[in-house]
Amino acid sequence: SDDNDVSRWLDYLLASFSQVDPTISDTASQLVGRGVDSEAVERTLIALVRSIAARPREIVLVLDDLHSLTDAASRWTLQWLLDQAPRNLHFVLVCRGAPPVSLSRLRAQQSVFELGFRDLRFSQGETEAFLKSKLDAIDRRTAQRLYELTDGWVAGLQLLSIGWSRKRDLQNTKFVSRGQIQDEQSFTDYFEHEILSKLSKAEYALLEAASICNRFCASLCAALLGKAEDSDRIGSLLASLVTQNVFIIPVETSDRETWYRFHPLLGETMRARLRQRPEVQRLQYHRAAWFWFRDHGYVDEAVRHALSANEAPAAAELLDQYGQDLLARGQFRNMNSLVRQLPEQEIQSRVNLRLWMARSQLLARELDACAESLQRLGADLPADDASAQFALALVKATLAVASDDTDAAMRVLPQMLHPPADADPAAIGGRDNILSWLYMHRADYELARRIQLTAPATRADGVPLLGSPGGRLQGRCLVGLSYALEGQIIEAERIYRDVLYESEQRGTSCIDPACLAAALLGEALYELNDPSAALQLLEDRVDVLERVSIPDSVLRVLSVLSASHWLAGRRQEALAYLDRLEDYAVGLKLDRLVAHSLGEQVRRHLEQSEFEAAKRKLATLEEIGQKHPKSGSHLGDEIFTIVARAQVRFDVAVGRYEAAAARLGPLIEVCEARGHQQIVAMLRLQNALVAKRRGMLDEAGKATLAALRLGHRLGLVRSLLDADTSALDLIRWYGDELGFDVLLSFYVERLGDAEASAQTAAPAPRNDGAESRTAVLESLSDRELDVIRLLSQAFPNKKIARALGLSPDTVKWHLKNIYGKLGVAGRDDAVSRMRDLGWNADGPAPSTS
Template sequence: MSNAFTSLISTRFAPPEGKGLLPRERLLVWLESERQRKLILLSGPAGSGKTSLAALWRKSLIARGDSVVWYNVSADDDPVQFATYLAAGLESLDGHVGQDAKSILNRFGIGALDAFAAAVINDLHQFSKPVYLVLEDFHEVAATPIRHLLEKLLAWAPSNLHVVLTSRLAQPFPLSELRAHDEIAELDFTALRFDLSETETFLRSQGVGPLDIATVREVHDRTDGWAAGVQLVAYSIRNTRNVRPGSLSIPARPVSRNGDIVDDYFNQLVNDNLSPEELAFLVHTAACRLFNRGLCEIITANPRAGELLRKFESENLFIVPIESQGDAEPWYRFHPLFGKYLRDRLCRLPEDELININVAAGRWFAGKGLYAQAIRHSRYAGDMNLCVELVERVARPMVVQGEYFQLRKWIGALPRNTLLTRLELLLCAAWAELACGDLDAARHLLADIEAHPQNSTVDTLRESALLRSWCLLKQDDTAAALDVLSPYESLPATVDPLVAFGIRNVLAAALAHAGQFERARDVLMPAGRMMSAEQTIFTPVVARGVVALTYVIQGAYRQASDVMHKAIEEIEARRTGKAEFDGITAGFAIAAAYAKNDLVEAESMLLEHLQLIELMCIPDCIIEAHMARVKILRAENRLDDALRVLNRADELAARLSLDRLYARALAERTSVEIDRGNRPAARQAQRQLQQLAAEYKEQANCAWAEIGFYAASGEAMLAMIDGNFDRALDLCRQLLETSVVHGRLGQTAALHVREAIALWSLHHEQAAVAAMRQAVSIAAPHRMVRHFLDEGAIALRLLELVKSRSDISADEFDFIAQVLMAGASGQSYSESTEARTKQPAHSNVVRLSPRELEILTLVSNAFSNKSIAKTLNCSDLTVKWHVKNIFTKLGAVSREDASVKARELGLLR
């Protein structure tokens, strides 16, 4: 019935079986005529036939080959649960749609609903068939974020997505926009209620008749064609011997205008037709959302449960059989009307009786391995011993499957004093908190783990060391992470695959920051094979991302790009794990693309992945992405926009306690302010950077050691601007010694370029050309184009001189030609300070071409570039260029910024 390790109940995806449903041809014909609308709304009072009609239409849609996802909405759906079911329902279409959305949700919950919606839409764009999403009883939704999520899905929906809502509310959320664009089709009670012939047909189908036309008309008029009312009357008639006009006891008020007569019907039915045994059976069963014979026998203590269920099913009144697959016994739910009536009576039972019912239900579900339902009932009953036992039983499988958010929720509901006694629960809780980015909670759990008396075996010590090092890595303390994990570098074959995978990834990242690049890659690729954690959500693709990190830190950008491209190919072949991978590693691909001067590719990846990068909070990924963004804006001379990005980086650095990000931002701020001609601001940024560097002056062979490098590099830049070339040269050479020792190819090449410029400014021309020659020898194999372009006209002039040397190889010659061509045709930092301070003039009138407006609309609706290309039947590259031009015209720095500015200018609604 459900996935044992999640809160998902598969029967909530199941419509009624549809036995004995009245064919409603006139309504089905109408639905078919309106099936291309974005939203089909079936609204009417309870029992008006909305669900039955939707179930009939579902069958015809499936018969035609369309895809249908059905979800029974519940009043206790919170935003995360609703979105989880939505992702799982979409995943059922082909196993891949909704995977990335689910991964986002499992880590970030309600805080990532926009990213979740974008992932769903992008997946649906790649799905070839029409998809009908049926949400039954949408009026039950109480949480505003759920309504907002559905509004976003409807606003951004691709042409193949159609949402079908059944609701007691004619206006479940604002529909004016959909109506204005003729994207909604509505059926209300006026259309849903039976006509006279349907009332007669339905009565006959219920085993009532033959009835004279006067009696049929009386039933029809008194019930106002209300399907549930006709069904209730049919039940009464079956238990009445003499039926004649005027003899029926039917409340006279039409339910279409006033629904409070429902209890009158049920009270009459209960009093006249149910025995005390039958009523007690139904009331006790109402404690469960879904039930079958075995469960009912336990919670009602009635051995006749199967007989009673068959009776009620045959009466087609109280219970609704549900489509289910693979279950030995059928599952049922109550009709919503009668279910509410029964739950009201259930809540009036004595408290001890309610507790006993839920204890019995919890233990029955636990015995069947249906842990989500077992935990729900045991928590309600206060059976904490069973609850703790069940959570502990599922915690490890949930970690392996990446079900972090639900696991955090369950563990968070346990008594702390109980949690402290369970080492396994503490370990799994730490996994979940680290995966979801709550470092404070993770640190407290790690302290509890280390203090636990059972944390003494080799396996638990190894796992707790991994968790501690992972936490340190997220805090950017790579030296401490390396110290913690070094004793565990050699892993026996018996180690848990997930733990081994984690150790190798964290160890490799820490080794890379210590300058041990080859060793880091050897850790990740034993015997030349990319390692993975078998039977977990982690794949070799994640390890490839860490390999790319080692190359980016080293400055081997070509290799980083190659690794990332292979990883992306693998992800596209697997069609899963993209969101996880992008959030963890896209910053490295962005850095590599920028270094190679593929600004369009770098900007495109920033547009698509920056939100996920910020959500994942991987220090190196965040730093590389944001600094590449600043450099792109500098290259485009959009300096005010670059400062806004740096302000955002400062906010992230403060929120995440990432001093290295703050240091990189200060270094870039120094450069931007120099470009703007604002030397006092540049010096202020440099003073702040020097103060920060002083706090880390003792750090070496770790990520924090980079802070001192940024400070010295910024000081050299200011010395150059001030004309103090001797000081600049001295600082460059000091930094070169460190970079060479640690194998930092990118830093070494950049420093040789600056050394060459300083020597040239001191009129040491031969030495300058020799230094530039060294820079070329390092940069050419890795295609470090921006290392030269970003340094301006003198660097390009020196390249011209190096190009004419006889010791230049063919590959180096081609590389120099590539850089010079880029410098001649594109933007570099070669202009004078005065020219660099001129910003693009953005008047109040921004004119976009029709194509740009079309693309901007899709961008504002969170379409990926690939989805836009598919929608508009053009290439990805075309979309990238249009997006870049749109951003330039609007002076925007992000998709969200472009959307906001476009709306302010009246370009978007």
Template sequence: MSVERIEPELVLKVTPPRGQKSALVRPRLSFASPQLLDKMAIAVQAPAGFGKTLLLAQWRRESLSRGAIVAWLTLDDRDNGMRFVQGLAAAMAVGSGRPAFAQSVERLLGHTSDELEALTGWLADVVDLGSDIVLILDDVHCLPEQTVRHSLTYLLHNAPANLRVVMASRGRLSLPVGDLLAHAQYAQLGVEELRFQPEETLGLLTARFAGRVDADLNMRLHELTEGWPLGLQLALAALEKSTDLAAAVQSLSTCSGDIQQYFVDSLIARLPREQVDFLIRIALLDMLHPQLCAALVENPAAGEWLQQLCLVTPIFVEGLDSDWLRIHPLALEFLRGHFVRLPLAERQQLHQKAAGWLAEHGLFEEAARQALMAGSAEQAHQLVEHCLYDIMLRGQFGRVLEWIEILPTLEVGARPGLRLAAAWALSIGARHAEAAGLIAYIQNDPQAEPSKRCEADAIAAAAAMFADRPDEAYRIIAPWLDQPAFGSARLQSIVAGHRARFSLFSGQPEKARHLCQHAPSYECPYGLDAIRGFNQWCFGGSYLWEGRMLPAQKVLRASLERAEQDIGRRSAVAVSIAAGLAAVLLECDEVQEAHSVLANRLDAIDRGAAPESIALGYVTLARLAVLQGQLQRAYELLDALFALGEVRNTPRFAIVSLFEQIRMHSLRGHGDTCLALWRRLDALVPDSVREQRGLLGPELAVHVLLAKVYVCLAQRDWPGMLAALEPAALLTERLRRGRESVQIKLLKALALRNAGGNGLDMLREAVGLAEDYGMRRSLEDIHPEIAEWIRTLRADEGQVALAVSPAVPVIPVARNEQGHTQVAASRLLTPKEREVLQLLARNLSNKQIAQALSVGEETVKWHLKNLFGKFQAGTRKHVVDRAYMLGILHAAD
């Protein structure tokens, strides 16, 4: 089997797929990344549409650029043992450009019928090459089971040191790789690793739509597609036809346009009618299990159909180490559009079957949904009562509220399990009066169990806290704060969380942390729950309260990752933590990450976050808008926060909004505007804030006092500014508000300097504290004169000036191809052959190539002859085309 006589079918199988210029290079999944480096075997396992082949092509280019020989082989169901070895031989003959390689295997195949003996000969030839070799096997799921168990397993366990094997499969590979795992020689990438991350989605959006994207739009599209590479590409194709991207994303649907056409072509047109009917009927389910599907369609073959469909369609997402599957939302909407066209009686019967199976297996919420759609309301109410309180404990308040909207009011009031769950969910938001009505019967019942009365008071206190009335919350829960431990560990942990919040309001952040850390522990089978989640939010917030940004960032980032994974990105717990983390990241000058953390979350923050988190979210977004040069956007956000304060009767929002506006105008020297805003602020400040009474009064008084400072700053009234700074400094020190304390020191240093005094010592102290706390942004944003003063001071003292962050986050842009070409450092070619190929690609004649390389024309002809042989080409243009196809030749960046 010389190179010239490779079967045409094998030629196709060993030819790599055409490269896509628009394909996104994914550095996170680089062949040299820590998770893949030095791994002898790598398996990429995911359904169709997850970009496996594109990733293999990326690894191929990376390997070629490092000088490795790369062999590509696309497999099919006819690749039994001997044919598999023939494919390997052809792949290596093309990849290495050595006809002798193929010929030696051909001779071996001529006198043996044992594929393992032939494979041993192939491996020996690989060793003899003495070069780093990457073997890429695509579509491994098509291999006959016998070939996987014998030939492929033998290949992996006998691979020489210079060989790396990469395998791509749509399904799980039944390979005995325990020993390879034990020796850290095997890596596996699945669906979760192949999903696009938000920054990768942003890279695609930016390359396609340039400056028409923002963080919110990017995150909305990312969440809609769930990082599914194919779904993202389909969505982008649909969006290209719209001039208003935000509106297009909002209305993106699989029921029209290119996305619908794709599903029609890939599902309805290509699949047998029996499988299409099966898909439509199981689309009523959110999660799929082979046994559930079999019960639904009353066919024991349903499990096999499901397995086949996972291989041939890109719409299924497999659970990790689980038999459960789900259909991607984009495809699910399309299939449900067909499901609703079935006769009503058939639909209700299918829903009833699903409800029965799910209830039998303890999946009560899913069973209740199916019973409701089947028209069995009483059954649905009974089922949801089994699980709604547990759903609330898991922090899924949004799901609880959805049920409250569905269930009749009388049913909620009559069922204790529903009543308590509903009260908790309504208290975490803005529906506090409804929550109070649901628990009043317990609070007013002197015969109620103490644990029941304690929980009712804890709900009422939570409602008061989320209404930003901490003094009222304290009065409600105070009788239980010093009681001996009783009730469940969960209830004790809830009370501990309340105590921690009150400690923070009182200016005791270390006590708040102690209470959070030592809250009673309990078993939680589903990871992070609402109680632990809010306690972690308070724990991280205590560092932010002190201005200690570095530990705050560490704690809040870890807490947010857990909350997103266990509860959901837009859950009340997650968005509360996200608001704090974004504020910390901005202060640490990590602007791009702060944008990402808050992206597509503001509406969820409005609905479910604590008041302090809502204020932080709006202010952080406004400051980020200023850094992007979007002043109008910043003012709009602050106006929206003020309006929210009026609607909810929450003074915090109005005070924080006006303070931030005064600060922004003050830094721009807008004295009259600052005075006008101050008059508005002064008119609405409650007496409790003026007198610094209660738990909330002192905290809000800090904003009011600092607003007065900034008004004086805008007026250049240095004596007035120094006078206003004194009470502000005393209050922030009493409350242990570290960030504000540092800012006050910086402003005092500026006022002293301009008033004729010596502010240098104060400046040095403030800069030292800011550096210790990680407060980089305050040193830049507090005032332009202060920032310049710090730079001058550092320069005078021989220190490196503090770096100023770019005002606009850096967004990756697509590379533009230039007119020149480059040749990968592949060992397929000698260095001189690479030079000749590069000049050949520029259409130079033999004489011109000879002159450029300072060699004779006969030497050029000799190298061209070698290139013709290695690329199996008949003309000069064919050589160049083959080199491009194989990735040896590519456009220079």
């Protein structure tokens, strides 16, 4: 069926949980449309089970007709859910035969209760009670006869009771004397002889036509039968069939018109009969359904029926014309599924569909494939097709942003400056946001803001564009970022908070600006010395942020999480986030982000006096610097800055102050030219430190004063305190000379207070009783204990995943559960807590099954 597809299956799965509580599926729904590969699907499932686990109540997921789930990817998702389900999630699986998933592990854990046919059959007494509830009057002899015919099979009893109620004469039912009705085939045979054969010609024609649809209503059936004027009569006929218990079921919807669906066995029977009719009849029905769904705005169903009518060009034309409507409603996954059903030649003959395929590759992070698609499309487009050329330029620029390639985006800039008159409003909004992003990277912050503040409100069909990548909420975030890059952190923080609040009020339609605002706000909170608030904001969002955000945002998020954990004394957790950043960047071939991770790793190793480890990381970083020499390009200049800053830290750590001083002068000039005022303030303080250690006290004082004045003007805190482990000592040394400057003296006091508050107090010793310790240890699953055992050996996530045969995302999910059960915030705390509980880390080796 149309539902037997992993995209549609996930949509229905999330919708089912949303009926219990919409918030359960919120985070998972934010990952919709970001790919259908196993990694993307697993991220969605992890987000779902995390939300379920956070609820105090038990939840039961009922899956009927499980034998119909034949798609391998869909079966994999169900198997994953069964294997990784939290303790408050339970399953009821209903299947005609053996379920298409493995229950062996659950059986071994005695976590499965299985019922077969013999368990479900009614006894003779239950049969009589059931029949009496269905029929006005039935004698015991008739009830016994029906029981014998069905062997207590409930579906068979229901059918026979319908037939008996019509005739009131069991002996005249010739079919039932030929055998029992105890399986689906005999059900179908009986259905055909005793139910369908008794329908009027009009009733049968109605059901046959409707069988091509997953759902149907009166006006649709009238169109299928070519009798649009008879919609009211057909509506009455459908209602009558429901009253007669002919196994069609009303579907609850918000539509004014009543919708119905078939009982699965009736649907199978009707479709089997329809397959025996001439193909021209089936094609006629699908063609009529295609027209009806198209005219009533159900684009996805119209496309599916057009394809079933062997009208692939028409299906492609529908998506070409109305696909943007699906995207505006957030149906990325549905759009992706529909386009991929089209023949390749139909996609290649339409610019909009080719652009969508490129966008879908972009969403799935298939960056190389997207680049190839755009290259081929560019070669095929006429040079004078302004609209198509503008749309192509916009996707190219978006790819450049997703690839963290500012230089490539700059090359496309001229093509975006003059959009055609008929450009889509969403495209104009997207163009404006990309322009702001580019101008910020050129340090033209005022122009970046002007684009956002002077642009008219973008609308689509009269509705303001807010949540899309081209929406104004995204643009407001960029205005905040322009202030932050200038060092105006407090102004930026206000904007981020407002955008985040408004985005969250609007739900999943505003996931993009919500993610960007959260990432930028986390960075601002850390700078303003509130690392605990940054952790609280970002920790639960990091998986979604990593999946849906641009690389620049991912860099900010993972860097802030690492730095915040470091301040709290959680060294393993801090380094794990830097490893995660490096893995992310290597996977997408993003050298700038790899360099950032390596630069921070150099810094952290030096702070722990691990000079050999720092030296190895610095050597790897310098190789990246040689690959991208300073040449005036954005990438080359930034990597030069990252490498030089790491070299300065290493020189200072090993006492090479002359070398550090030689590097700092040119480095400060580059950062000033690029408008990176936060970095300039940090570098000036490092310059002061180097001068002091060289005995140049006057120069040290001047450099410290310059750093403090800049930091005070910009409202900086952590940028100065993180300049060096002895930064505060240097500031206080010079602060004694600042008595005449009230503003700077007060600023120095604030920095001192900030450093004191950032030092997290050691957790108070726990006084766990024996029962409490046992309860905590018993709450951990065998798999979680395996993970903790490897944590105690300082394994990073990748090695834990390899050792246990898990994906890195599943390891992260287990870690989150472990931290919650132990009441800790990170790896170091988890291992320490387990030791306090008396756990033996040297127990049996972890199972890899």
